Amino acid sequence: MATFIPPGSSNDGADIDLLGKELGLSSGQLREQLNALYARLRLLLTTDELGAWRNESLALFRFSASSSAKATEEYFRVAPRVLDILPPHLFLKWVKRGKALCHDSPGIAAAYFRASPQALATLPERQFNVWLAMGPGLYKRNSESMELAAHFLDAAPALLQVLNLAQLERLLLFLNRLTETDCSLAIRCLDSAYRVFHALEDDERSLFLSIALALVRLKPMASVTFFKQGIDSLAGVTSTQRLRFLTLLAKIAAYNSRHALSFLTDCSHALSGMDRNLHPRLINQCETVLAISAIAGIEFLNNSPAVLASIGPAGLERWYREGLRILRKDEKDGLAYFRLEFPEDGTLERLLVRVELDHVRGVLLMYGEALGGSEIEIRSSDSLADWSLGTIDPGTPATDGTTIFLPSSIDRFDSAEENFTWYKVAVTHQSGHIEFGTFNFCFESKAALFSDSRQLLSADGHGLSDMDRFLGLFDDRRLAADIFSLVEDVRIDYLVQHRYAGIRSGYRFIVQESVWKRPSPVYLPLREAFLEIVIRFSLNGELPFVPEALRGPTDTALRLLQQLRSPEARVEDSAEVAIRLYDLASIIPNTRLPQRDWNAGGSEQARSNRVDTSYRTSDGGDVTIEPGAEVPYQAPTDVDFRGNSNPDMLNIQPTPKDGSDRGTLSPLSSDIGEVQLNSMMQGENLQSGQYTADL
Incomplete structure (x- = not known):
């Protein structure tokens, strides 16, 4: 021993x-x-x-x-x-x-x-x-490989800060395969390795290495180009879509290095020049095209900026759909289409489906006045500055009670008819605010459906407008204003569809399109996610995934909104619901919830797990929201057809800068009958002929 x-x-x-x-x-x-x-x-x-x-x-x-x-x-x-x-x-x-x-x-x-x-x-x-x-395996008993092996070992401590050991082994394998061609190529890649992997997320690193290994088998020089230039090219892709972009690149790299490099450089460059909000949709569409033809997928993304600049977002969508139809029928013709090699001139122009407000203002004006029973004006949202209404997105509708403001043009759909439907739905909603009393809010008036909370909370509001007095009840005026806008929009949507059956089909179509464009609650802080979930439900009655921590307040909020959907509901009922939703939202911390906590329960599961607002799980256990730094609150993204219904606008009595009189409001129900109103709702203009002539 x-x-x-x-x-x-x-x-x-x-x-x-x-x-x-x-x-x-x-x-x-x-x-x-x-x-x-x-x-x-x-x-x-x-x-x-x-x-x-x-x-x-x-x-x-x-x-x-x-x-x-x-x-x-x-x-x-x-x-x-x-x-x-x-x-x-x-x-x-x-x-x-x-x-x-x-x-x-x-x-x-x-x-x-x-x-x-x-x-x-x-x-x-x-x-x-x-x-x-590790490292010694790179040594091939010559001076170049000795330099590479020593260089790898020297670089390993830093690389282990950005790679796990399995990823480092794959990098070693990639370098080893490069040495079969030229050790100097491996050294060049190793020199770039830390910068490359430091700029990537963990799941992106593994995919990046897979692509490099696929390319080195096909064409070593292509793999070097990818390794050294890839991270710079990826800068053109919005961060939330880089993993998906790399996934598509990996599929191409598995069998064609030239196409892979073209996709990396050309397509990322094309995306870099486009609105990053379009990237998810474009990459979705590219994936569909790539499943049929890699070259066509590359050409689709490569030419998307030119198509977008020529005929706008709706035209781009239509170009994609038409190209996909042709590609499925004949790959050669589809490829030519996505290359913009059209058999005749004017193809893109024919895709242009934009509807201009100036062309349809007359029919929309008659339609809006028939709905509201009052004389109104319809103006372009570009003129909002002239009415001193503050900063409002000119791309969204708004009303001050006598004027409806609309975008100067609409081209978001595949047809002029659908774009005109968007205008009709927007006018319907804004007219609903006028007809159903949004601008008649009175702090002292009782609600029809809910008990009065305003008087219990009220302080001296002498000298204030009714809406200022109402918003003064809350510590966070901005949050309260956002919630009141949301709730009042729900009331108006219900009432216009209840009263005017002819608009329901168009309303449903526009609502579904609006839901599709909304941000996912998964990527929002908790309080903002709660409001986004409520907005989505208010649009189509369906719930996105709801994390356990939000199920209690969400369940309560949805019950309140359901109760508000009544022919008897008044604007004062919206105020009462807003108070109750504010009480729910204000105690939800605006912190980010780990993505793992967003369950996959779906709408049915969320509805079946009935919980109260005390944040308890369906099995009786307390839900603890993990502590984190509060994120500054951001207002929800506007629902595009609802537009901007900020309650502060209820305080404004706009006067044109030229001092002209707007005229006396008067009911027009006797001038435009029920049949004519329903005809306009169905897309027909029985008097002016403007719609059919201009579109």
């Missing part, structure tokens, strides 16, 4: 001096390092292990002394730090591996020792053996 040599025995100094002479150490610093290391090892190793260490150290020195003492210097410099990380038996294994490397190449051994403290501190002990094998 091995025995320990007690520390501090009389022959310690002689042992150290003898070992120093055997190692040929002349440097005072090296002798000091040896003394410190030897003293520690005598406390940890048995006599046999200490002897083994002595022999390995002597062998290491002999191998390195023949060319350079650098490996020995690095060994003694880092050995105490490695001993702090590894248990004695693994430390001896580490020394033995260094000796073997020194036999093959002292330069590689020096890099191995130099990199060890940082690398081993990063890796769990179970991965120690993997680390021992």
Whole structure:
């Protein structure tokens, strides 16, 4: 049985001096390092292990002394730090591996020792053996491969900060395959590796390596181009879509390197020049086209900016659908179509389906006045600045109670008829605010369906408008205004569809399109996600996925909105519901919930898990929202056809800058009958002929 040599025995100094002479150490610093290391090892190793260490150290020195003492210097410099990380038996294994490397190449051994403290501190002990094998596999017994292997070992500690060990092994495999062509190519890629992987997310890194490995099998130079330029090209793709873009690139790279590089460079460049909100849709469409033809998919994305600039978003959508139809029928013709190689001129222009407000203002005006029973004006939203209504997106509808503001043109759908339907639905909703009393809000008036909370909360509102007095009840006026707008829009949507059956079909169509364009609650902070879930339900009666933490307040909010959907509901009922929703929303922290906590329950599951507002799970357990930094609250994205219904507009009595009189409001129900109104709702204009003539 091995025995320990007690520390501090009389022959310690002689042992150290003898070992120093055997190692040929002349440097005072090296002798000091040896003394410190030897003293520690005598406390940890048995006599046999200490002897083994002595022999390995002597062998290491002999191998390195023949060319350079650098490996020995690095060994003694880092050995105490490695001993702090590894248990004695693994430390001896580490020394033995260094000796073997020194036999093959002292330069590689020096890099191995130099990199060890940082690398081993990063890796769990179970991965120690993997680390021992890394790097030396790149050595092909020539000077270039020796440089590459040493360079890899030197780079490994930094790379382990951005790659896990499995990813680092795949990088090693990629470099190894490049050495079969030229070691200098591998060195160039290794020089770029940290910058590349530091700029990627973890799941993107694995996919990036898969693409590099696929390309190196097909064409090594293509893989080098991808490795060095890929991250710069990806900058053109919105961050939320990079993984999907790389997934498509991986599919192409599996069989064609030229097409893969074209997709990377040309398509990312095309995307970089387009609105990033369009990227998810475009990549979805590209994926569909790629499933039929890789070249056609590339041409689709490559030419999308030109098509968008020529005929707008709706024209782009129609171009895609028509091209997909042709491609499915004949791949050659479909490819020519996406290359914009049309058999005759004017194809893109024929896709133009934009409807101009100036062309349809007359019929919309009659329609709006028939709905509201009052004289109104219809103006372009571009003129909002002239009415001093503040900053409102000119692309959304709005009303101040006497004028309806609409975008100057609409081209978001595949046909002029659908774009005109959008105008009709927008006018219907804004007219509903006028007809059903949004602008008649009175703080003192009782609600029809809900008990009065306003009087209980009210402070002295002398001198304030009714809406200012109402919003003054809340600590967060902005949040309260957003919630009131949401609730009042729900009331108006219900009432116009209840009263005017002819608009329901068009309303449903526009609502579905609006839902599709809305942001996903998954990517919003909790309070904003709660409001987004409520908005989505208010549009089509369907729930997106609801996390456990929001099910209680969501359930309560939906019950309130359902109760509000009544022919008897007044604007004061909207105010009462807004108070109750504010109480729910204001206590929800605006922190981000981990994505894993967004369950996949769907609408039916969410409806079946009836929970109250005390944040309890369906099985009775308390739900704890993980603490995190509050994110500044952002108002929900406008529902495009509802537009801007900020309650602050209820306080404004706009006067044209030219001082002209707007005229007296008067009911027009006797001038336009029920049959004519229904005809206009169905898309017919019985008097002016403007719609059919202009469209």
